[in-house]
Amino acid sequence: MIAPIRIVPLLPVSSEFVSSLAHPLHSIFQTEIILDLPLDNILTAVYDDSRLQYNSTDLIRELLNRFSPSSSKIIGITSVDLFVPILTYVFGEAQLDGTAAVVSTYRLDNTIYGLDADPILFFQRSLIETVHELGHTYGLYHCKDQECAMHSSTAVEDIDLKSAMLCKNCRDQIGIGD
Amino acid sequence: MSENKKSSILIVDDEPIVRESLTKWFRQDGFRVEAAEHANAALKLMEKGPWDVVILDIKMPGMSGLELLKRLREIDRNAQVIMATAFASVESAVQALKDGAFDYVTKPIDPDHLSHLVSNALQQRKLEDENSILREHITEISGVNEIVGESPQMKRVTDLSLTVAQTDTTVMIRGESGTGKELIARTIHANSSRRYFPIITVNCGAVAETLLESELFGHERGAFTGAQYRRKGKFEMADGGTIFLDEIGTVSPKMQVELLRVIETKQFTRVGGNDLISSDFRIICATNKNLESAIKDGSFREDLYYRLNVFSVLIPPLRERRMDIPVLAQFFVKKYAAIMNRTVSEVSGDAMDMLIRYDWPGNVRELENVIERAMVLAQSSSIHANDLPFQNSTKLEMPKDDTLEAMERVHIESILASSKWNITRSAEILDIDRVTLYNKIAKYGLKKP
Numbered sequence: 001m002i003a004p005i006r007i008v009p010l011l012p013v014s015s016e017f018v019s020s021l022a023h024p025l026h027s028i029f030q031t032e033i034i035l036d037l038p039l040d041n042i043l044t045a046v047y048d049d050s051r052l053q054y055n056s057t058d059l060i061r062e063l064l065n066r067f068s069p070s071s072s073k074i075i076g077i078t079s080v081d082l083f084v085p086i087l088t089y090v091f092g093e094a095q096l097d098g099t100a101a102v103v104s105t106y107r108l109d110n111t112i113y114g115l116d117a118d119p120i121l122f123f124q125r126s127l128i129e130t131v132h133e134l135g136h137t138y139g140l141y142h143c144k145d146q147e148c149a150m151h152s153s154t155a156v157e158d159i160d161l162k163s164a165m166l167c168k169n170c171r172d173q174i175g176i177g178d
Numbered sequence: 179m180s181e182n183k184k185s186s187i188l189i190v191d192d193e194p195i196v197r198e199s200l201t202k203w204f205r206q207d208g209f210r211v212e213a214a215e216h217a218n219a220a221l222k223l224m225e226k227g228p229w230d231v232v233i234l235d236i237k238m239p240g241m242s243g244l245e246l247l248k249r250l251r252e253i254d255r256n257a258q259v260i261m262a263t264a265f266a267s268v269e270s271a272v273q274a275l276k277d278g279a280f281d282y283v284t285k286p287i288d289p290d291h292l293s294h295l296v297s298n299a300l301q302q303r304k305l306e307d308e309n310s311i312l313r314e315h316i317t318e319i320s321g322v323n324e325i326v327g328e329s330p331q332m333k334r335v336t337d338l339s340l341t342v343a344q345t346d347t348t349v350m351i352r353g354e355s356g357t358g359k360e361l362i363a364r365t366i367h368a369n370s371s372r373r374y375f376p377i378i379t380v381n382c383g384a385v386a387e388t389l390l391e392s393e394l395f396g397h398e399r400g401a402f403t404g405a406q407y408r409r410k411g412k413f414e415m416a417d418g419g420t421i422f423l424d425e426i427g428t429v430s431p432k433m434q435v436e437l438l439r440v441i442e443t444k445q446f447t448r449v450g451g452n453d454l455i456s457s458d459f460r461i462i463c464a465t466n467k468n469l470e471s472a473i474k475d476g477s478f479r480e481d482l483y484y485r486l487n488v489f490s491v492l493i494p495p496l497r498e499r500r501m502d503i504p505v506l507a508q509f510f511v512k513k514y515a516a517i518m519n520r521t522v523s524e525v526s527g528d529a530m531d532m533l534i535r536y537d538w539p540g541n542v543r544e545l546e547n548v549i550e551r552a553m554v555l556a557q558s559s560s561i562h563a564n565d566l567p568f569q570n571s572t573k574l575e576m577p578k579d580d581t582l583e584a585m586e587r588v589h590i591e592s593i594l595a596s597s598k599w600n601i602t603r604s605a606e607i608l609d610i611d612r613v614t615l616y617n618k619i620a621k622y623g624l625k626k627p
Contacts, residue, residue: 086200086285086287087203087289088288088289096202136206141206141208152293154289155290
């Protein structure tokens with residue numbers, strides 16, 4: 001069995017929504033899922049008031065400070081907008097073959113594009129991005145299979161073309177079965 | 179992505195956080211990524227390249243990004259450089275693109291834009307690499323490896339051709355039929371800066387006078403009976419390259435006027451058309467006629483002659499460079515052995531003597547035909563005298579023995595015969611003075627027929 005996954009809701013994200021990801025993540029990664037208590041004081045430390053966004057690299061560092069050493073993969077899930085300094089935004093960030101990753105659901109929500117809310121699509125996108133960032137922590141690179149969750153996506157439309165599943169090649173690489 | 183695993187990106191930025199986040203971003207895509215914090219580190223890494231894409235900060239302490247861009251392109255012109263800056267200015271963007279940058283982006287970069295930008299830069303890099311390979315391939319297959327001959331005369335022809343190839347000068351190639359004028363034209367083109375564009379050959383003597391205008395300048399649909407489609411002419415097709423006008427001496431006076439105009443203006447209209455078409459071509463022409471006589475009798479325009487005869491290359495007939503015959507014969511044996519899949523590999527001594535003594539009125543072309551025929555007839559690995567078609571038609575007696583004197587006598591006799599006993603011309607060909615030639619004529623008892 002591969003390393004367990006610790007899911008950390010970063011408030012103000014809905015803890016209930018985050019907990020709904022646990023079961024599908026267990027099916028996909030076939031490993032133990034630990035749902036941690038929500039953290040409500042971590043985001044203020046990584047806020048950038050010149051960009052009105054939260055620095056995802058700093059956020060990963062904060063998570064590591066709180067959870068290291070850890071034998072599990074830590075994924076922080078937040079509803080605020082994340083960025084890295086050179087890019088205007090990111091859907092998430094991960095340590096390649098490392099311990100921690102973060103996912104932002106901010107740009108996965110249809111309403112920020114002026115569209116009607118679509119809770120099912122929102123859940124699907126959030127799951128795909130969570131699988132994607134966790135995949136990086138298990139050492140996976142971007143995949144050329146367009147339906148694999150590890151395929152690169154820089155726009156929300158690209159995410160909708162993918163599934164939440166890992167392709168056979170990616171599964172084989174991290175050692176999980178069908 | 180798997181194709182990215184072979185691609186490489188160099189990031190040059192003085193801000194650690196930018197280097198760190200871009201490195202991480204591209205490594206997840208499977209790129210080979212290195213980062214440099216200043217120009218010197220970038221130059222060192224560049225030397226260890228090649229790098230497919232360089233992301234270069236325009237504003238850095240010390241050497242600026244624009245200056246570094248020039249230095250990086252000196253090391254590898256094919257690396258695609260994307261300039262990045264937090265302080266966008268039209269001037270710096272224009273300058274970067276003028277200096278060869280692939281694109282210019284402002285920080286922070288939209289991730290979707292960055293993804294497309296790098297993908298396009300990689301595509302450009304791939305195309306440029308392919309282009310370089312194809313150019314090398316063309317150079318390889320169109321190089322000067324077909325001029326065969328070791329005589330001083332042919333070496334001079336080769337040297338002249340390679341020298342004039344470097345210029346854009348109009349060249350007139352003169353020589354008897356079959357001496358290889360087209361080969362020389364192709365050699366000049368293949369060694370010129372126009373070699374990546376076509377060389378278009380027009381045999382002016384083989385096209386009916388009425389059709390030559392359409393052949394050279396093209397025609398519009400319906401310009402004349404049978405002109406069902408618009409057709410480009412040879413001058414238009416030669417745009418960027420070379421047009422080789424063979425047998426220029428056969429062109430009619432009317433067409434000579436047209437040619438003169440096109441050569442002077444590099445513009446023309448298609449037959450039946452009104453649009454003025456421009457074309458950038460180099461002219462190489464060839465003739466086996468005495469154009470100077472043609473000018474005197476009024477059949478060739480003097481002004482056109484001077485336009486065409488800027489640089490002249492004279493290919494001597496084969497009988498004036500007999501030392502090339504063995505080399506050429508062997509070259510054709512090898513060529514046809516491969517084409518015919520035959521094991522014939524040489525010309526025997528008796529057959530070679532015959533080839534050397536023959537006068538070759540049809541020059542190299544005739545020699546090639548003779549060898550091709552002999553290759554069919556040859557019963558062993560060598561071509562023998564009885565495989566040659568002209569045992570009884572050789573004009574000169576075989577020497578009675580193999581002494582140098584016997585060979586010299588036959589050779590002098592042959593040159594005198596070919597020049598119709600013109601002593602000055604024969605002495606020039608033999609590279610001796612006239613007095614020496616007279617002495618040898620007396621010594622061997624040679625008599626004018």
